[in-house]
Amino acid sequence: MGFIKDQFLSVVEWEEWREDMIFWKWSQREIKKGSRLILKPGQDAIFLNQGKIEGIFEQEGDYDIESQIIPLLSTLKGFKFGFNSGMRAEVLFVNTKEFLIKWGTKNQILLPSEKVPGGIPVRANGTATVKIGDYTTLIDKLAGVKNEYYVDDVRELIIGQLDQLLMKWISTEGKDMFNLQANATQISDGIRTDLDMQLSQKGINVPTFAVSSFTYPPEIQAKINQVAAQSFVGDVNTYQTLTMTDAIAEGKVGGNSTMGNMAEMMMGMTMANQMMNNMGMGMNQQQAAPQQAAPQQAAPQAAPAAGGAIPKFCPNCGTPTNGAKFCGNCGTQLG
Numbered sequence: 001m002g003f004i005k006d007q008f009l010s011v012v013e014w015e016e017w018r019e020d021m022i023f024w025k026w027s028q029r030e031i032k033k034g035s036r037l038i039l040k041p042g043q044d045a046i047f048l049n050q051g052k053i054e055g056i057f058e059q060e061g062d063y064d065i066e067s068q069i070i071p072l073l074s075t076l077k078g079f080k081f082g083f084n085s086g087m088r089a090e091v092l093f094v095n096t097k098e099f100l101i102k103w104g105t106k107n108q109i110l111l112p113s114e115k116v117p118g119g120i121p122v123r124a125n126g127t128a129t130v131k132i133g134d135y136t137t138l139i140d141k142l143a144g145v146k147n148e149y150y151v152d153d154v155r156e157l158i159i160g161q162l163d164q165l166l167m168k169w170i171s172t173e174g175k176d177m178f179n180l181q182a183n184a185t186q187i188s189d190g191i192r193t194d195l196d197m198q199l200s201q202k203g204i205n206v207p208t209f210a211v212s213s214f215t216y217p218p219e220i221q222a223k224i225n226q227v228a229a230q231s232f233v234g235d236v237n238t239y240q241t242l243t244m245t246d247a248i249a250e251g252k253v254g255g256n257s258t259m260g261n262m263a264e265m266m267m268g269m270t271m272a273n274q275m276m277n278n279m280g281m282g283m284n285q286q287q288a289a290p291q292q293a294a295p296q297q298a299a300p301q302a303a304p305a306a307g308g309a310i311p312k313f314c315p316n317c318g319t320p321t322n323g324a325k326f327c328g329n330c331g332t333q334l335g
Helices: 002-006 065-072 077-081 135-143 151-173 180-202 218-233 236-249 258-296
Strands: 021-031 036-039 043-049 052-057 061-064 087-095 099-104 109-111 120-132 148-150 204-215
Touching: 021 135, 021 151, 036 043, 036 065, 043 135, 052 065, 052 135, 061 065, 087 135, 099 151, 109 151, 120 151, 120 180, 135 180, 148 151, 151 180, 151 204, 180 204
Parallel strands: none
Antiparallel strands: 021 087, 021 148, 036 061, 043 052, 043 087, 099 120, 109 120, 120 204
């Protein structure tokens, strides 16, 4: 039985694999003669000695540790004595893929604004991608004290920085506090740069970061929608009329209520004023028309001269006669 136990073949592999696991450590177990390393797609294996990297293996496959791995680990002193008694080692398995993280602010962020005392409360949400960048830094800052690390751990790091970074980059790029979405790309780029710089100190890179949407409290969003609608209509009176009409159509006003009667009366007065204005404009146009046409009227006609004498001007069209018996313009007989 002792012989069989000594000859047991150890397998070094990522045993607790999960899609959301960033790294996992095969830690402090014996590697004996005949042991094998199994490396699956998307995994790197890092052999460690006292927290220092001895070798990194990136190609998937099934490796014989004694013949294929040990020759590359020249500084791993324990292996020089063979596997008769086995030796303890650490192998860090790293997930090499790029992870997608969905994030959202935990609390409302109060953005300073002269228009809103106390600041504008805003929430935001979006996505980011992260991946392991530098193995040496990762081991020094994280893997040296942790046996596994998950996407949720990185999400917590990101969310912990977001409030400050959002305030910084909204103040820098948010030219309109009530329409932050228009500058979402510039705000996102600034946050990504800062986040990448901070997380790289733990060996993690942030390739992308995006703000999907900014959200205001319902009462502020309602005011934003109101201002946008008024701007779209253009005329305040027209906007008020449309708003009142919509309210009556939706049954929000009307009936026998005092508020409904007042609302309908106000709308009636508004419409009456508009009709009077339109009528006044029409009358002004009619009065202006004869004045414009007056200069085009023909010169006053001269009355025919008494006793058959030829008049100086044609009594029909006013054209000078020059002593002729017929008007040269209209043919009227002159004498």
